[in-house]
Amino acid sequence: MAESFASSDSMNPSSNGGWNQFNEERITPIKKYALRNPSLIVGMALLFGMLFLVGIGHLIWDTEMFRPLSTPTRLPPTGEHPFGTDTQGRDLLAIAILGTPLTLRIGLIAGITAISLGTVAAFLSAYYRGVIDGAIRSVVDVGLAMPALLILILVRINVGRELSTDEMGIAIGLTSWVFPARTIRSQVLVMREQAYVELSRLSGTSGMGIIFKEMMPNLIPYITASLVASVAGAILASIGLEAIGLGNFSQPTLGMTIYWNIQFSSITLGMWWWWVPPLVAIVIVFVSLFLISSGLDEWSNPRLRKRV
Amino acid sequence: MTEQSEVAENSSLPKLTSLARSSIQILAGILGNFVVKRFLFFLFVVWIAATVIFIIPRLSGQDPVKEKLLLEAQRGGAMQTGLDEMAKTYQKRFGLDQPLWTQYVNYISDLARLNLGVSIAFFPRTVNDIVFESLMWTLGLMGTVTILAFVLGTLAGAFLGWPRRPGWLQYVFMPLLTLSAIPQYLLAMILIFIIAFKLGWLPLFGGYSPSTLPNLSWDFIVDVLRHAILPAFAIIFSAIGFWAIGMRGMMINTQGEDYMIQADAKGLKGSRIFMRYAVRNALLPQVTGLALVLGTIVTGQVLVERVFSYPGIGDILFQAIRLSDFFVIRGIVIVIILGIAGATFLLDVLYPLLDPRIKVRNT
Amino acid sequence: MVQPTIEETRLSTKQTIQTYREGARITDVDALVVEDLSVYYETDTGTVKACDDVTFTLKQGERFALVGESGSGKTTLAMALMRLTRPPGHIAKGSVMLNGRDITKLTEDEMRKTRLSELALVPQGAMNSLNPVMRIERQITDGIIDHLEEDDPTPTKVDLQETVRDLLTRVGLRPSVGRLFPHELSGGMKQRVAMAIGISLRPKLIIADEPTSALDVVVQRQIMQTLGRLQEGLDASIMLVGHDMGLVAQFADTIGVMYAGKLVEIGPVEEVFSDPKHPYTKLLIGSLPSLQEKREFLGIPGLPPQLIFLPEGCAFEDRCPSRFEKCQAAIPDLINLGGRREVACHLYEEEAKS
């Protein structure tokens, strides 16, 4: 008989109905929790702060200058070109303003593809067990042994032409869904053994009803944490792909900027202003995503760990 | 084992000699054995991966050889004329004109004999020579450094997760966190800029100074080491953070376990509780974690080699991509997958030594 | 710090505790004296008084049972005696005299040395309290090795194996169990190993926190009988923490009932069961189903107390059938009704004075 002090303090719900009640039950616990979860706050602040700056950039800066030969070459940061220009005459501020959201877009597309595929596979194999479970599990195990980047390299070469950013996002998503599939499947397996799932089935709820009404709500914090992790992984893969020259040469993404830096070995030319901004942008993206995902992990885990 | 022998006795076969019966038992024993099962799975993974790699180029209907030649032509290479016959001879040479199924069978049988075919760009040389030569460099540097990063990271994480840790350690945590967020190849660029370019202490790139020829003399080895330091640091600094944070989480979970309370109740010394109870148990998920992220580790290193143009497998891959030398690319991808699946197999086999609960024999 | 040897304690066999348990050898030596022990948990909604002003004495060789329902603070008290209270809990005040020393004042290392050598904990049956990756023999010997003084001779491998074999046989296990891992043992066998560890340094006091929870009733009986045999062999005293009144009636000499962090009644088991004084104890014993005759179900009305919003008066006041106005006003203190009988209830305050 665990002596749990927490469960005995009864929070009395407010009785007036409607929005206020919804707010009371659903939002305040989240708000109250969020305040106690620093890494989530800092992560969000970093990410949205950067996007906000990029947004302003779109308004006040002529982003057309991201095309090659639109500015004099190799200019260090000056009043006219605050971020300087590269060897092919691109304005690096325009590149930063357009590039960051573009890379995030690839990451998001890939993350969402990976999560939806992973969640479906996780539910299919964990809830319905049997042959489906065996098949999906072996696909996942093989997927883990085949790094997504290498497969993308093969795919990219055989497609023969440059992938658009959206196509790259989907391609990365299709090759990295095994990671979320594996983690979400283990959570569904744990949840499936809980008594309230069995009770719901005996109350006449259908299989689908159980998945969406009983299991999904508890999984949401966990799935969002996996989504953020997948986005970060996808961005890493996309930059990697672009850095070895398999990206889309006409797109000013962060990865392509890194590629040009390596290609023209900007370091030996001493053009620090060429590789520092993309580097800073990438670090901010990764650190913020990492903080958000560890914040969400903590939020999803105590609830599940308390049950399991 | 008694069931097996009964089955053998009353089966309808003529009276089995004891040799036949015991061989059935041995076979059942072996096939049921944990290690063999994992090895069969290892072969299964490699076979599936090889098949996927075989299928991908056929999907797009592109012919790898013709596409390579077109690229050559595009770059205004010498062989402007006569592209079609050249393509035909190549196709015959690489057996691409045979029906798909026989190509597949040859491909798999070659693979079984670890023959990865012939390179297109450097025509007479086989893929095996190119790949295995660079593999030495990659294993030499990357292999040792990854293990070093794992051990140092796990130790740092163990101390970070232990309440009675030395005070200054928490301040190490925040920098470790940011370091682990930076991809390896970007860290490499920073290191090159500061140490190699600005301070000039170490060479900018390459595996050894271009002027010297590889020989076993002492100063050549020192030269190689000087070139290896920066890439090694790039990997270690970014990986240590990742492992430390993982281990720290495991340590905190482990301290909530019942046997930790009982260890205190037994009046054990702090150091013993730390090593034999907390770390020893927190290590288990950490090792499984290692097996899961092998893929991302290898990809990270391929890119580090690219940034340093370190003569490892990553750099060769980059050149092969530039020259779209399809068979070398395919060879490298297969070798990398073999390496990862092999490492996973090794970890699977070693894991029961760490965790006695995993049944090794099937009795 | 000189410990009374077993021979000395056996000499003073004056029976100070009246008990029907044959084979009971209870002396007048105080094994444990607890005064006003209080353990508080600081939470963001206020201070939770898990244990408040707990006072009792344990004689050498006595079996003292501490009973109470969930939230009564019995496990918190047991953990506090072992000084294993984990934050946010802490020992707010009170003293615990064990063998002439107040263990609440000991340094961390002194307390470490006292654990297992002078007082040992037998964990809950339901918990996996053995290290899953370590063989049983190592889990027995590492406690012994860590208690060796600098000048003690380091025991050879053979000595240690001999000790392990002796301890395992004394708790009713085959010596070969030493080579096994915890996951290869049944629940009952794990508890026997825990007991072997507990007695390895011949402690004077054994604290058993629900040692047979989650064990089958037949195994439970065998484990309790083994625990009893070991206690008599060591002439140690035992504090049994539990909620199964039947088990307490079969095993203990004295019983202490806890409610909402306070000790509300103490007394010899026979007296408390036949003539319970505190209203809560009465209802508790009344609600026990029996195997002899069918009776209407009797529970205790109302809800268990919430330790964060404790009333000023007696915590049982809102559920007590014989409450009167004084119960809401003041918290009743533990008063002595003669011999070992004590009760914390305003009903008996006049009776005690006369």
Next chain:
Amino acid sequence: MSAFLELDHVTKTFGSEGMFGSGSVTVAVDDVSLSIDEDESSITTVAGESGSGKTTLARLLLGSHVPNAGKMLYRGKDFTRLTRRERRNFRREIQPIFQDPFESYNPFYKVDHVLDEPIKNFRLASSGSEKQQMIEDALEMVGLVPEETLGRFPHQLSGGQRQRVMVARALLLKPRVILADEPVSMVDASLRATILDSIRRLNRDLGISVIYITHDLTTAYQISDNIMVMYRGTVVEAGTVDAVIPDPQHPYTKLLIESIPQPDPKNRWGSEPPQQNWDTSDLQIAGCRFADRCPAVMDRCHDTKPAQYLVNDHQLTACLLHEENGEMTDTDITTTFQTEKETIKAIPANS
């Protein structure tokens, strides 16, 4: 009158042969036959320790598991061949009360969810107000105040309150059979009474049959009419509670009852010779499964499998000691159960 639910020589095993015979197979329930009749309503206890198969039997009756051998008949029809509608009726006619008050509630929803779901799925109420009324009546029946219970999250209620809401949920559906799997084992002794009392009232006032799964023979004796004792998947003794508990015949049942610690310090266990060490024995397949631990074991016990022998018309036991009584032809253990329902006059407690 056909039986409402009947188990005919049902066996359930878990685990798989595995490749090359490396897997291990555990027999959870081994050749059990029993039937629950249409009109008669009684409380039957399925008693046994952990690993005796009592929970597996419960899951079989709930339709969560399908037997490996033998058949389960619902109103005379094989369970595996029920149509969707018949399966829906079956679902409604047998409802559970689970053991863990904490795990039976989805933490995301308020406790009302557990009551609304069955009403919606089985369309028990035509309008919202009727549903609300049904819920409030059910809560009052189990001694809960609707205003203090509804609209709250599970962690805001105590274990006892949550179990009583579970009983109210069963009340709502008015099933033929309630299957209570250790309903009070995780609740404090003082709160058990109200829950057991409300379960008994379900049977007495609403005529709902109850199958009470427990390891605690004392509460079983107080609440149920009939009892079947299980050991490692087989029924070792069965009959009416008044026949079995005061005078157990099977050595295992005897040992079980003797080992129960009586809350009476005057008659203590005493120190009989320590029995054969219970944990270190390993599983026996042939012969009687209790042979390796049985204080009255005979040689024959190790190789002949005991059948079911009638001790008197309200008690049977599966022990070779009673072999001379002759094997029971109809192996349905409920034949020994007491059917006509004389009301149990509760003897006033000596408080």
